[in-house]
Amino acid sequence: MKLHNFSGGPAILPDYVYHKAADAIKNYNGTGLSLLETSHRSSAFAGILMEAEALLRELLSIPQAYAVLFLAGGASQHFAQIPLNLLHKDTGAAYLDSGVWAANAINEARYYGRVHVVASGKAEAYRSIPTGFAIPEDSIYFHYTSNNTIYGTTLREVPQTSVPVICDMSSDILSAEIDVTKFGMIYASVQKNAGAAGVSIIVIRKDLLDNVNPDIPNIFNYATLATNRSLYNTPPVFAIYTTLLNLQWLQREGGISAIEKRNIEKSQLLYEEIDRNRLFTGRVSNSTQRSRMNITFWADKPEQEQAFLDFAAERGVVGIKQYADYGGFRASLYNALSLESVKTLVAVMQEFEHHMQPGA
């Protein structure tokens, strides 16, 4: 039976990526070596890194005023590394608290300087993202999360401010068109929409690199890492290759605007079913903030939750259980998930409704 993988991450990748990655493990590009045994100083890997950067620049229209880095580690590392680099003892940064990941970023920043939380959705269990907040002009930067993976909320508009905006795009990078010039820095773990776990994409405006705290270890210093073009130490060679394959796949699919249209269609289909079905309710309270990547919903009768998970698994639908100890469901519709998989989930929800309420 074909499995439809709605996992929140690590998540489904395109078939193109699996096949090319498997080939590269055996013999990378006819070199006679597995990519797993290929030096990061080889011309083969130099080609991978160069193409990955060039493709990312092309897909997201990243100007030369920004450095592009592929660094070992996930977004959580950058929760700490960003303030380590940019926050100095006597300075402050502004943060928007829109969920667990945003709160983790806030907690890490508190080790380094003053943190001003401009607004928090916590009291409302993060069912919407606060808007209309003020960002103090003397902040070194303003940090927010564009897509809250656990709660299924998203902020499509970049908050307006004169201070550099830093955005965690771990769960929606490359899913929709963005204007990079509105950001001082964008970062993302790749294991949701852009590759295998182990690497983060960093896009940082070069003038911010000039303001990096010089008194920090080189291995964490964005300026040092940028000067060395992601090769200050051994990077995660294979994970970066899977990111390159994702970028190649995206380009073959028609680029970001084509994938965005598909993501709109997929998410609309599922939200329509959630709103129609008598057994389920959407979790997000502000419908304009509904994520296209992570669709969250509840069973109106919590006792039916496990029954639905089992019912769906029997039909090949996996990965829809909500994060850790949170109740309800989360279906992640990342770029590589097909419209066919979404139609299958919708059909399973309809079948479950008939099963629980025959004749209704």
Ligand SMILES: Cc1ncc(COP(=O)(O)O)c(C=O)c1O
């Ligand atoms: C929005 C967001 N930020 C950060 C993280 C943390 O990423 P990592 O586990 O790669 O550090 C996640 C993980 O799911 C996430 O969804």
